[in-house]
Amino acid sequence: MEPGNQTSVSEFFLLGFSQDLEHQPVLFGLFLSMFVVTVLGNVLIVLAISSDSHLHTPMYFFLSNLSLADIGFTSTTVPKMLVNIQTQSKAITYAGCITQMYFFMFFGGMDTFLLMVMAYDRFVAICHPLHYPIIMNPRLCGLMVLVSWFLSVSYSLIQSLLMLRLSFCTNWVIQHFYCELAQALMLACSDTLVNYILLYVVTGLLGFVPFSGILFSYTRIVSSILRIPSTDGRYKAFSTCGSHLSVVSLFYGTGLGVYLSSNASSSSWKGMVASVMYTMVTPMLNPFIYSLRNRDIKKALQRFLERTFCVQ
Template identity: 60%
Template sequence: MEPKNQTDVSGFLFLRLTEDPELKIVFFRLFLSMYLVTVLGNLLIVLAVLSDSHLHTPMYFFLSNLSFTDISLSTTLLPKILVNIQAQTQSITYTGCLTQICFVLTFVLWDNFLLLAMAYDRYVAICHPLRYTVIMKPRLCVLLVLLSMFISTADALLHGLMVLRLSFCEDLEIPLFFCEVVQVIKLACSDTLLNNILIYFAACVFGGVPLSGIIFSYIQIVSSILRMPSSVRRYKAFSTCGSHLSVVSLFYGTAFGVYISSAVTDSSRKTAVASLMYTVVTPMMNPFIYSLRNRDMKGALRRLIGRVSCFL
C-alpha cells in the first residue's frame, strides 16, 4: 500500500451510523435535540451566573466557564455529525479533521483543568473557610482559567503539528464519529513513535495530575467534614460538593469507559458510542446536574426566565 504525504490526503471517512434511511432520520433528530439541549442548558447557566449578583463567586465563575467549554465542545462535534447524516456521507476533509482534533483536545483538556479548579475551590471553602475570601481572590480565579486555556490550547496545537508530519495510507477510515488524535495516528504509514510518546506523556501529566489533585482535594474535604460536630453542617458541606462530584464522576467515568471498551472489545461501533458519552452526553448532562442539585442556581434560573418572559 503506497503511503500518501499529508498534502495529498483529500480527507477521512467516519464510521457509518446506519444504512437504514428511517434510522438516519431518527439519529438526526436525536443528535439535533442533544445539541439544542446542550447549548440551551449551558447558555442558561452562563446567563444566570452573569445576571445574578448572588452567583458572583469563584465556584459559579468556574461553572460558567465549564458551561462555555461544554457548548464549544458540542459545537465542534455535533454540527458535523448532523451535516454528514443529512448529506448521506461520512467524510471530512484533512484540514477539517486536523482542526477538529485541535478543538476537541483544547476543550476536553480545558474541562479537565476547570474541574480541578472547582475541586480546589471546594477544598478551600470547606477546609479553610475563614481564609476563603483571602485565598480565592478574583485575580486568582481569572489566572487559573487563563492558565487552563493556555495549557490546553498549547497541548492541542502541539498534537496537531505532530500529526502534520505524518504520511497516510489509502485506507483512511476512522472508527469513530469524529476525528480523535489517537485513531488518526493509527492510520499513518510513517513512524508514529514520537506521536505516541507525546500522547502518553500528555495523558499522564494533563490527565493524571488534575485527577490526582481532585482525589486529594476530596480526601481532605471528606476528612474535614467527618470532623464537624454538627450533622447539619456536615450535610450542608456535603451538599455543596454533590454537584461537582457528580460532574467529575460522569466526566472521568465516561472517559475511562472509552479506553476500557476499546481495550476489551473489538467492536469499533461500541467504542464509537462510548466516545460520544464523554464528548456529547456529559456536556448535555452538566446543566441538569447543577440546576437540579443546587438551590442557588435554581433560584437564579427562575429569576432569569422570569425576566426573559416579562421582556417578551
C-alpha cells in the same frame, strides 16, 4: 476518490454508527435533540450566572467557564456528524479533520483542568472557610483559568502540528463519528513515534494530575466534614460539593469507558457508544446536575427567565 499510494490526503471518511439508511433519521433526531439541550442548558447557566450579582463568586465563575467549555466540546463533533447524517456523506476534509482534533483536545483539556480547579475551590471553602475570601481572590481565580486555557491550547496546538507532518497512503477511513486522534494515527504510513509518545504522556498527565488533585481535595473535604459535630452542618457542607462530585464522577467514569474500550478492536461499536457518553451525554447532563442540586442556580435561572419574558 479511490485510495492509492499517495503521500497526502485531501479528505477522510468517518464511518459513523450505522450503515442502514433506515436508522439515519432516528440517529439524526436523537443527536440533534441532545445537541440542542446541551447548548441551551449550558447557555442558560452562563446567562444566569453573569446576570445575577449574587453568583459572582469563584465557584460560579469556574462553573460558567465549565459550561462554555462544554458548549465548545459538543459543538466540535456533533454539528459535523449531523451534517454527514443529513447529507448521507461520510467525508470530512483534511483541514477540517485536523481542526476538529485541535478543538476536541482543547475543550476536553479545559474540562479536566476546570474540574480540578473547582475541586480546589471547594477544598478551600470547606477546609479553610475563614481564609476563603483571601485565598480565592479574583486574581488567583483568573490566573487559574488562564493557566488552564494556556495548557490546553499548547497541547492541542503541538499535537495538531505534529499531525500535519504525517502522510496517509492507503486507508482514509476513520472508524468513528469524529476525527479521533488515536484512530487517525493508526492510518498514517509515516513514523508516528513522537505522536504516540506525546499522546500517551499528555493523556496520562491530563488523567493522573487533575484526578489526583480532585482526589486529594475531596479526601481532605470528607475528613473535615466528618469532624463537624452537627448533622445539619455536615449535610450543608456535603451539599455544597455534591453537584461537583456528581459531575466529576460522570466525566471520569465515561472518559474511563472511552479509553478502556479503545483497547478493543478499532471498529468496536461499544467504543463509539462510550464516546457518545463522554462527548454528548456528560455535557448535556451537567446543567441539570448543577441546576437541580443548587438553590442559588435555580433562583438565578428563575429571575433570569422572569426578566426575559417580562421584557418580551
